[in-house]
Amino acid sequence: MGAEPRPPRREVITGKPATHTLTAAASGVENEPAVRKLMSxxxxxxxxxxVLLALLLGLLPVLLHLLPDTGSAGVPLAVWLALGVAPYPALLAIGAWYVHRAEHNEGDVTGR
Incomplete structure (x- = not known):
């Protein structure tokens, strides 16, 4: 079980090796200020x-503390609603807003 043989190394024998310079167009960055604006x-x-997610999830303990202690199976119904139902529409809305904002930002730079 030896190592597999390496292919022979290519040698340049008829001149200098070509040097490649990376231009802005070749690198895909056509308008650097626009790209910087997009990134910011x-x-x-x-x-x-x-920040929105930190507020949403960080305020859940405060909400749970303020909810009444009535419910079934030892866990208040309001706790089930606060943890199992309430955050998800907000999370979906925040995610949808972010995707829309990102596409809008990219559209401004690409002109689409």
Whole structure:
């Protein structure tokens, strides 16, 4: 069980090796200021979503503390609603807003 043989190494024998320079067009960055603006807008949207999620999930303990202690199976009904139902529409709305904002930001840069 030895190592597999390596293919022979290519040697340049008829001239200097070509040097490649990466231009802006070749790298896909045609308009660097526009790309920087896009990146800053995307970061702003991501930070907004992070703050919204932190508020939503961080305020759940406060909400649970304020809910009444009536329910069945030892767990109040309001707790089931607060944990099992209430956060998900808000999470979906925040996610949908973020996707819409990201597509809008990219459309501004690409002109679509």
């Amino acid at each position: 807008r995307q970061i702003c949207a991501a930070l907004t979503v992070t």
